[in-house]
Amino acid sequence: MKTSPRLSLNNGVLIDQLGFGLYKVPPADAAGLVTMALEAGYRHFDTASMYGNETGVGKAIGALSGFGGSGAGGGSGEAAPSLSREDLFVTTKVWNDDHGYDATMRAFQTSMSNLGLEYIDLYLIHWPCARRGLFTESYRAMETLYREGRIRAIGVSNFQPAHLERLLETAEVVPAVNQVELHPWLQQDELRGLHDRLGIRTEAWSPLGRGQVLEDPVVVELAAAHRRTAAQIVLRWHVQLGNVVIPKASSYTRIRENLDVFGFTLDASDMAALAALERNQRTGSHPDNVN
Numbered sequence: 001m002k003t004s005p006r007l008s009l010n011n012g013v014l015i016d017q018l019g020f021g022l023y024k025v026p027p028a029d030a031a032g033l034v035t036m037a038l039e040a041g042y043r044h045f046d047t048a049s050m051y052g053n054e055t056g057v058g059k060a061i062g063a064l065s066g067f068g069g070s071g072a073g074g075g076s077g078e079a080a081p082s083l084s085r086e087d088l089f090v091t092t093k094v095w096n097d098d099h100g101y102d103a104t105m106r107a108f109q110t111s112m113s114n115l116g117l118e119y120i121d122l123y124l125i126h127w128p129c130a131r132r133g134l135f136t137e138s139y140r141a142m143e144t145l146y147r148e149g150r151i152r153a154i155g156v157s158n159f160q161p162a163h164l165e166r167l168l169e170t171a172e173v174v175p176a177v178n179q180v181e182l183h184p185w186l187q188q189d190e191l192r193g194l195h196d197r198l199g200i201r202t203e204a205w206s207p208l209g210r211g212q213v214l215e216d217p218v219v220v221e222l223a224a225a226h227r228r229t230a231a232q233i234v235l236r237w238h239v240q241l242g243n244v245v246i247p248k249a250s251s252y253t254r255i256r257e258n259l260d261v262f263g264f265t266l267d268a269s270d271m272a273a274l275a276a277l278e279r280n281q282r283t284g285s286h287p288d289n290v291n
């Protein structure tokens with residue numbers, strides 16, 4: 001079975017470079033899809049309280065060996081692999097309405113109870129919501145939980161350079177990750193450079209541009225040249241850039257295909273052709289417009 005290589009975060013915690021994203025996965029489908037992804041070799045799962053599917057994620061994880069979740073099986077009908085909690089990496093996020101110290105503490109407890117886990121591997125502030133002015137307070141709550149051992153790594157999502165700068169004025173723990181929209185049409189070079197300087201891992205959300213980037217003629221041409229799929233070309237590009245990636249897919253064929261990107265290489269001219277696709281085009285919201 002193929003699994004993803006792991007990368008080190010700035011506190012030494014290891015994260016699978018390629019994980020499974022759960023945005024827009026209906027709650028009723030989450031356990032089945034996570035079980036399918038586990039069978040395919042995924043060990044890293046990205047959910048959020050806002051996705052409404054933490055319970056389903058916990059259910060699939062709990063079915064592995066009874067170390068968490070509510071213990072019922074997934075939806076594929078096949079036996080889940082035998083794994084221990086340490087083999088898995090689970091991310092969830094605090095939602096915008098739960099900013100502030102106490103609200104974040106409460107939101108964390110709710111997520112833990114939904115997931116049925118003893119600890120979370122990575123907890124993120126979903127959006128900075130700068131106009132609310134509370135993300136430093138949320139982060140302070142996360143630092144407390146981190147020190148208590150309830151979270152193995154803490155980080156942020158959708159933070160722009162100014163938000164990181166503001167956070168680092170008061171933060172005692174440098175965020176391990178900033179999860180941002182990133183794909184060949186929105187490459188975030190400046191932000192990635194800042195992350196490298198600060199020791200923050202870049203994690204790419206919508207790594208396939210929600211599927212739209214897969215129709216780009218350059219991607220299609222590279223796929224034909226490498227006898228790979230368009231999704232594999234884009235995911236391999238992320239891997240070679242050093243990004244953590246969390247593609248979402250709904251069928252076993254695609255779930256497997258997306259993990260099968262560690263057996264070929266894009267050369268410098270392929271990487272240059274993909275770099276030239278930058279067009280500053282988002283598929284999701286700009287962080288300044290989410291509050």
Ligand SMILES: NC(=O)c1ccc[n+]([C@@H]2O[C@H](COP(=O)([O-])OP(=O)(O)OC[C@H]3O[C@@H](n4cnc5c(N)ncnc54)[C@H](OP(=O)(O)O)[C@@H]3O)[C@@H](O)[C@H]2O)c1
Nearest residue numbers: 021022023046205206207208209210211231247248249250
């Ligand atoms: N922090 C944030 O604010 C934020 C925001 C958005 C997303 N995220 C995270 O990032 C994850 C990924 O982003 P995303 O779900 O928006 O988009 P994505 O992973 O870029 O793209 C998912 C879309 O691509 C299609 N797809 C997947 N694999 C494919 C393949 N091999 N061939 C053809 N099409 C394929 C999927 O179709 P099917 O589903 O029909 O297979 C789906 O429509 C999310 O699930 C979530 O965990 C975070």
